[in-house]
Amino acid sequence: MERLRIEGGRRLDGTVKIHGAKNSALPLLAATLLTKDECALHNCPRLSDVDVAMRILRHLGCRAVWEENTVSVQADAVCRHDIPEGLMREMRSSIVFLGAILARCGEAALSFPGGCELGPRPIDLHLSSLRRMGAVIEEEFGVLYCRVPKGLHGAAITLPFPSVGATENVLIAAVTAKGTTVLRNAAREPEIADLCDFLTQCGARIHGAGESTVTVEGVAKLHGCAHRVIPDRIEAATYMAAVAATGGTVVLQNVETEHLMPVMPAFEEAGCRLTLWGDALLCSAPPRLHRVRTVRTMPYPGFPTDAAAPLLAMCTVAEGTGVFVETIFESRYKYAGELCRMGACIKVEDRVAVVEGRPTLFGTGVACTDLRGGAALVVAALAAEGVTVIGELHHLDRGYEDMTGALSALGGKVKRTEAEHGTADQDQSEKEKTAGQSVYDGVHPFRHDRGTDLGERAGGCGAEKRQQAGSVRKEGVDVLTQRDHRVG
Numbered sequence: 001m002e003r004l005r006i007e008g009g010r011r012l013d014g015t016v017k018i019h020g021a022k023n024s025a026l027p028l029l030a031a032t033l034l035t036k037d038e039c040a041l042h043n044c045p046r047l048s049d050v051d052v053a054m055r056i057l058r059h060l061g062c063r064a065v066w067e068e069n070t071v072s073v074q075a076d077a078v079c080r081h082d083i084p085e086g087l088m089r090e091m092r093s094s095i096v097f098l099g100a101i102l103a104r105c106g107e108a109a110l111s112f113p114g115g116c117e118l119g120p121r122p123i124d125l126h127l128s129s130l131r132r133m134g135a136v137i138e139e140e141f142g143v144l145y146c147r148v149p150k151g152l153h154g155a156a157i158t159l160p161f162p163s164v165g166a167t168e169n170v171l172i173a174a175v176t177a178k179g180t181t182v183l184r185n186a187a188r189e190p191e192i193a194d195l196c197d198f199l200t201q202c203g204a205r206i207h208g209a210g211e212s213t214v215t216v217e218g219v220a221k222l223h224g225c226a227h228r229v230i231p232d233r234i235e236a237a238t239y240m241a242a243v244a245a246t247g248g249t250v251v252l253q254n255v256e257t258e259h260l261m262p263v264m265p266a267f268e269e270a271g272c273r274l275t276l277w278g279d280a281l282l283c284s285a286p287p288r289l290h291r292v293r294t295v296r297t298m299p300y301p302g303f304p305t306d307a308a309a310p311l312l313a314m315c316t317v318a319e320g321t322g323v324f325v326e327t328i329f330e331s332r333y334k335y336a337g338e339l340c341r342m343g344a345c346i347k348v349e350d351r352v353a354v355v356e357g358r359p360t361l362f363g364t365g366v367a368c369t370d371l372r373g374g375a376a377l378v379v380a381a382l383a384a385e386g387v388t389v390i391g392e393l394h395h396l397d398r399g400y401e402d403m404t405g406a407l408s409a410l411g412g413k414v415k416r417t418e419a420e421h422g423t424a425d426q427d428q429s430e431k432e433k434t435a436g437q438s439v440y441d442g443v444h445p446f447r448h449d450r451g452t453d454l455g456e457r458a459g460g461c462g463a464e465k466r467q468q469a470g471s472v473r474k475e476g477v478d479v480l481t482q483r484d485h486r487v488g
């Protein structure tokens, strides 16, 4: 089990090259199923989610190979139409393969993606849209059996909510369907326009790409193409938050600045100076960040829900109080409890989190609860005094390519280490090194009570909680007692 050891409290400065967008790469990989020709996706991020998508393609009979940051897929020998449950579980967004498999094979069998760390993630909009296009879908013991007895046909579809995944499934299914599909209230995230761009290069006829109403005229056949995946706006926002939390300056290279517009006002409100030129963005933070009054997540072009966690972590060390309102997912604040362990002051009530900025956080042992929650812990750890050890890194590996390298290049003291086994995590030598910061009292830092209610865990400020739990502050040293760890 690997962990990330971050020695925080040092200002980060430098340049980060942003990778291709995970949320573009996944639907693009699914869409390569639509043609027998080879497709090359350049600027593809090397992430575990991308590997899962490639394993799905190989399971279906495709050739899918890496060459540096290019993935080549040849889907000329598709021989299956199912996705094994294990792969569906590893990446819940594998549901975006449904439209592609149906379009290519005329039938599909995949397990129902369950609820996840962000709360329930229903797929009713995916299914109802595909049904309107001629799919017959039955569910038995958690497995979805889908077929298109008369082939997919165009349809007029209005989504009740601009779901990103449902929009992608409809577009992928529509490009080779018979007739015209008009999709209203489509998601407008940049990753949708990127998918349309790829499909158009393959010969699809799409009007209104990236707009609320998209019209697709079905064509008989697509051909292969080479496509460059757009830059990852969430990775960019994460590094902005990480550097800003340390009072530093970062130049982000290979960004699409237009896609970062929804997050820029929050950074400016925090006192960061932003300069844009070409495909680069400079973000320069003041020594102490100002508060960001309100962040409300919304579908694009609103503030992206995926960028809220790193920004919230940044705000834990800002001056003043800010309010975060999550409108997309039901349960996105699980990481708040971990931040509170580091001394953050966050109160969570349902979809609202109130963050009271503190002059500093302190390093301790924490665990990623989900992908963006993990990114929040990294941001906080970089700003915190002392050493933070972060566990459950598989969440981070889903969405950040070589984060350790990027942060080290910025001057961060970040190291990925192999933990021997799940016993007392910080060894004695590490305790000595971290003297002057928080230390563990022989308790495994990742063995939290996962069943604890978030409201309870993140319901109070870290400092208050430590007091209640009997922590002792001696000459600037926080000594956390065993009881403290158990109550979280």
Ligand code: UD1
Binding pocket: 022, 023, 024, 026, 093, 120, 121, 122, 123, 124, 125, 126, 127, 161, 162, 163, 164, 165, 166, 187, 191, 305, 306, 328, 329, 330
């Ligand atoms: C995608 C992104 C994810 C991002 C999210 C919102 C990928 C791989 N993932 O996820 O990182 O956080 O968009 O920008 O691109 N919903 C339904 N029924 C459905 C579909 C969705 O009720 O059939 C609900 C979801 O539960 C959620 C909301 O709609 O509350 C948004 O979901 P959606 O836009 O579909 O997100 P994803 O495509 O899953």
